[in-house]
Amino acid sequence: MFRANTLILVLAFFSQGLLAFEASDNAWPDASATFFVGIPGIAPSGETWDAAFKRAMAAWTTATNFNFFAEDQGGDPCAGQNTGALGNGIGGVGFADNRCGTEFGSNVLAITLTTLSCTNPGCTGKKDIVEADIVFNANENWDIYSGPLLPQTSEFERVALHELGHALGLDHESSASAIMQPFASNIATLQPDDISGANFIYGGTISTPSIYDIPxxxxxxxxxxxxxxxxxxxxxxxxxxxxxxxxxxxxxxxxxxxxxxxxxxxxxxxxxxxxxxxxxxxxxxxxxxxxxxxxxxxxxxxxxxxxxxxxxxxxxxxxxxxxxxxxxxxxxxxxxxxxEGSSFETFTSIYGIDVEINPNPLIKGALRSNDQKFDNKFIDIYQFEVTETVTLRIELTSSLVDTVLLVVDVLSDQQLGSVFLRNDDSKFSTDSRIEATLSPGTYWMGATSFSPNDFGDYQIQTSVVLP
The missing domain is CATH 2.60.120.380 (Jelly Rolls)
Incomplete structure (x- = not known):
């Protein structure tokens, strides 16, 4: 493992206001993490903070392919964080009245400090998580309870569930019912989207909704x-x-x-x-x-x-x-x-570029040095049909190519219509994503690169986004 570069990723959970799961591209190499749990004090409900935090850890461990372990001794989540260092190698959890030396932002209930280790000299692509620390905002009123959120009282266990999701590598999810939504809500337990997100990272069966109401x-x-x-x-x-x-x-x-x-x-x-x-x-x-x-x-x-x-x-x-x-x-x-290969029909378009008619939700392909070029970059084009208005999330991923994804609608004479969608970098990665509502018609999907002459394997995953 290349360790010359180490980064810290800070993720926060906000008080109420506000497949979909969002993976961060970062993961623990052995699909497990240990927290040194020794949070002093008892909630107004009479239960210890430690008990609720361990229960949140157990919920993730039971439902997913990721394992949380608890050591029954206190770990300071800010140790090594507020001195310019990158943690102390121990996963800590506790309350503090500031974010390891800086003020909590407005409505921030807790933060997760994740230390990342680069896996290549350029520090690009996926990184290893080597430490995670969780800091709860001591300026908030806290308790441990079930059911809807109480006025002016933050509920500790659901926030712990959320922060542990960040600790294992999940980002915020705004488009699905999930504990990983960016704002506290009446969701108090792990949802199918949360479980699918963790299993997507660590290799388990994930679940996605369908238009037939069958996961x-x-x-x-x-x-x-x-x-x-x-x-x-x-x-x-x-x-x-x-x-x-x-x-x-x-x-x-x-x-x-x-x-x-x-x-x-x-x-x-x-x-x-x-x-x-x-x-x-x-x-x-x-x-x-x-x-x-x-x-x-x-x-x-x-x-x-x-x-x-x-x-x-x-x-x-x-x-x-x-x-x-x-x-x-x-x-x-x-x-x-x-x-070998498939029976998908391929034709040469009026633009001189071959188009493969491929309706699959999962497409594995490769940009090759003998591919045709568009804008001086290798490109593969796939045609698919939309028969009813639908919202699609199309993701183009590659470990070898800084990808660019294109989606256009095509008229009967192969002239381009009014839809032209392009995405280069999705979130913090070099992968690409387009999420859009498409009307019935014929569409072309283009897989290409940001830089000229890049080539390598890629994958296109298309999923339906339900209301």
Whole structure:
């Protein structure tokens, strides 16, 4: 690990005023952090601050692939912070009447001081988190309680949950119901968006909403690249799951990078399993003619599908034959590459640049030295259709390229319409993001670079943003 450069990131939580999860691109190398917890005093409710803070740590540890550990001895969160140093190597937590030597900003309830270590000599891209300290504003009135926020009384445990989210690498999230919203609210527990954000960073199943009111599970491995891939899932149909036709259902999104021969097997000893397979577009529309299903045979405990499929993104639905059945299951997906590459149609546009018709929500590609150029930079263009007005979040990420993302609408004669969207750097990274409401029509997505002659692998992820 390159440690010549170290940075401090300060994140704050504000009092009330105000997939979406926001990851910071920074992470703990071993998916764990230790806080030295010894906060003196008891809340007006009669509970110790320590107990509430440890409960908040346990909530993240239980719900995600990240682990918080507590040492039962005090750690000063400002040790080494207010002397110009970059922390003391110990994660501390406590109350203070200032922000380690400077005043708290207006309405700031707490801050997280995160020490980052650069992972390359240029100190670019993802950084390692090596220390996190949390300071609660002692000038506020605090208590520990459940339910709606009380007037003029900040609730300690939900603020602790929020700051611990910053400590593990999450940023503020303004567009979804989440403990990571930038202002304190009546949300007092971790929400699906918070859990998905942590699991996105540290490798677990995340969940994204769909236009069908059924959450879509995205496992840590969602892409089949060939030539022979197998993924196994163990899950449970539960009464808390979404339902379809009065049957509980789990839906997984998987992407097949090549045209493939697939075999999908669903088994359960606790319910009669039913299996659904459907190809989806980046706007979550089902591709006509792409849906298949199978129920268990008489006397069998499994449902199976075996068929050739075109490269693309698919939803695999796990449900039951009978209404309201619950229980554990095992799902196995095997894919054998039928042909390298995909069967997506490509055509040469009137601008002399090739365009690939690709409706997938996940696209993996690469800028190459033999690609065509736009504005003296290599570019790949993908065409997709919008059939109903929808808000999309399109993210272009790369560890090798300072990316630029373009989205334009295209008329029937390939002339450009009135929409021209461009993004270079999303937040503090060299990745790119566009979030926009698009009307029905044909659109081109361009993946290119900020500097001429840059090339390397990239990924485009498109998700639907629900109201």
């Amino acid at each position: 879509i599970k995205l496992p840590s491995k969602t892409s089949f690249s060939g030539p022979d891939d197998v993924i196994n899932f163990a899950g449970t149909l539960a009464t808390s799951d979404a339902s379809l036709e009065n049957k509980f259902i789990d839906v997984y999104q998987l992407t097949f990078e090549n045209d493939s021969e697939i075999s999908v097997s669903l088994s359960s000893l606790q319910f009669d399993p039913s299996l659904i397979l459907a190809r989806v577009t980046s706007t979550q529309q089902l591709v006509p003619g792409s849906t298949a299903s199978d129920e268990n045979l008489a006397g069998s405990s499994s449902a199976n599908l075996q068929q050739p499929i075109a490269a693309g993104s698919y939803w695999v639905g796990v449900t039951s034959v009978a209404a309201a059945d619950t229980g554990s299951y095992n799902l196995t997906v095997n894919a054998k590459t039928a042909s």
